[in-house]
Amino acid sequence: MKRLIAAAFALLLAQTVLAGVKIEHWVSPSGARVYFVESRVLPMLDVQVDFAAGSMFDPEGKAGLAALTRSILDNGAGKRDETAIAEQLADIGANLGGGADTDRASVSLRTLSARDKRDTALAILKDVLQAPHFDAAVLEREKANTIASLKEAMTRPDSIAGKAFWAAMYPNHPYGRQATPESVATLTRDDLVAFHARYYGGANASITLVGDLSRQDAEKIAEALSSGLPKNDKAALPAVPQAPKAALVQLPHPATQAHVYIGMPAIERGDPDFFPLLVGNYSLGGGGFVSRLMKEVRDKRGYAYSVYSYFAPLRQPGPFQIGLQTKRSQAKDAIKVARDILDGFLKDGPSDEELAAAKANLTGSFPLRLDSNKKILENVATIGFFSLPLDYLDQYQAKVQAVTAAEIKAAFARRVRPENLVTVTVAAD
Numbered sequence: 001m002k003r004l005i006a007a008a009f010a011l012l013l014a015q016t017v018l019a020g021v022k023i024e025h026w027v028s029p030s031g032a033r034v035y036f037v038e039s040r041v042l043p044m045l046d047v048q049v050d051f052a053a054g055s056m057f058d059p060e061g062k063a064g065l066a067a068l069t070r071s072i073l074d075n076g077a078g079k080r081d082e083t084a085i086a087e088q089l090a091d092i093g094a095n096l097g098g099g100a101d102t103d104r105a106s107v108s109l110r111t112l113s114a115r116d117k118r119d120t121a122l123a124i125l126k127d128v129l130q131a132p133h134f135d136a137a138v139l140e141r142e143k144a145n146t147i148a149s150l151k152e153a154m155t156r157p158d159s160i161a162g163k164a165f166w167a168a169m170y171p172n173h174p175y176g177r178q179a180t181p182e183s184v185a186t187l188t189r190d191d192l193v194a195f196h197a198r199y200y201g202g203a204n205a206s207i208t209l210v211g212d213l214s215r216q217d218a219e220k221i222a223e224a225l226s227s228g229l230p231k232n233d234k235a236a237l238p239a240v241p242q243a244p245k246a247a248l249v250q251l252p253h254p255a256t257q258a259h260v261y262i263g264m265p266a267i268e269r270g271d272p273d274f275f276p277l278l279v280g281n282y283s284l285g286g287g288g289f290v291s292r293l294m295k296e297v298r299d300k301r302g303y304a305y306s307v308y309s310y311f312a313p314l315r316q317p318g319p320f321q322i323g324l325q326t327k328r329s330q331a332k333d334a335i336k337v338a339r340d341i342l343d344g345f346l347k348d349g350p351s352d353e354e355l356a357a358a359k360a361n362l363t364g365s366f367p368l369r370l371d372s373n374k375k376i377l378e379n380v381a382t383i384g385f386f387s388l389p390l391d392y393l394d395q396y397q398a399k400v401q402a403v404t405a406a407e408i409k410a411a412f413a414r415r416v417r418p419e420n421l422v423t424v425t426v427a428a429d
Contacts, residue, residue, distance in 0.1 A: 285309025
């Protein structure tokens with residue numbers, strides 16, 4: 001019987017994917033943008049509230065503030081301390097999640113849709129968003145944990161390389177700022193309260209709801225979650241980052257494996273070049289064992305177990321990156337091969353066979369991105385936060401199929417320029 005039920009759910013989810021995702025959108029009276037997908041397949045409700053409150057909004061000299069604010073948001077709120085929140089969520093089988101990245105801070109909730117369970121879970125979420133305690137003892141504990149984690153990361157070559165890579169790509173932009181033990185140590189409760197008041201407001205929020213819910217109930221829930229948020233203006237973005245000059249940053253480390261990152265700021269969310277870059281990068285380094293980088297760097301020469309490339313679009317131009325690990329004595333040779341492969345791809349673009357394989361994989365695997373309510377929530381939340389078209393998911397496969405080799409070459413020429421590529425190595429001879 002359990003297998004039959006599971007099979008039935010899987011069939012219903014597959015039918016939902018094939019039928020497309022119907023996204024309803026409105027703006028709440030408090031100014032929050034709301035995105036709703038009704039799905040009656042499972043008796044579940046998923047909610048995600050996103051704020052333009054990521055690390056790019058850290059004030060000068062206070063790197064780490066956005067992450068710390070988000071990390072203790074749900075450690076006491078309203079009339080509940082952190083223990084009461086955890087116990088009540090466990091009692092009703094609900095989960096709070098989320099986090100902070102460069103652009104946004106997110107709070108997510110998964111709960112059963114039965115009204116008694118749902119109402120309790122949503123009441124907790126509302127308090128977390130609107131009335132966090134920022135308890136002094138909790139703050140000191142989390143600061144200590146964060147500082148310890150940062151100090152540990154400073155010993156690992158992968159973390160050292162990642163921080164140096166972002167600093168080299170964004171030398172005069174908030175994307176390049178890095179939290180340090182020293183910057184986190186200076187943060188106070190007043191800093192967290194002020195950051196919450198400035199960036200966790202209705203005008204700065206997008207709310208996504210997916211699941212067993214009517215439109216009428218979705219409107220009520222969205223307004224309840226946003227009406228008590230701080231009143232403020234939409235967060236202003238910093239100046240667009242300028243492309244860096246080509247540079248080589250070499251950092252010593254006793255590790256036996258060298259870590260290598262090559263890249264530059266390339267593309268922001270919603271840019272028309274996204275689909276040509278996505279399809280082209282599958283052939284360059286995003287397609288695993290069928291990509292050129294993997295074939296040349298790993299298969300033919302054995303320089304690396306893994307080598308990859310990707311584009312990471314952000315609110316402002318996010319990076320194009322090539323990454324690999326290799327023996328420290330082979331780092332220079334591995335970098336040369338990777339750069340030669342990139343130069344060849346920039347010159348010639350993908351072959352007809354590579355283009356066909358990329359399209360087949362990207363379109364064929366696309367339904368797997370929407371085969372659960374949680375995945376639908378993540379995709380729709382991204383659409384909402386970055387103001388992408390509501391039919392983005394419906395048009396995805398068609399846009400992939402429409403990409404031509406000429407469009408890939410042109411997009412790569414615009415976005416990946418050798419004279420702006422920075423290379424960071426850690427533990428290379």
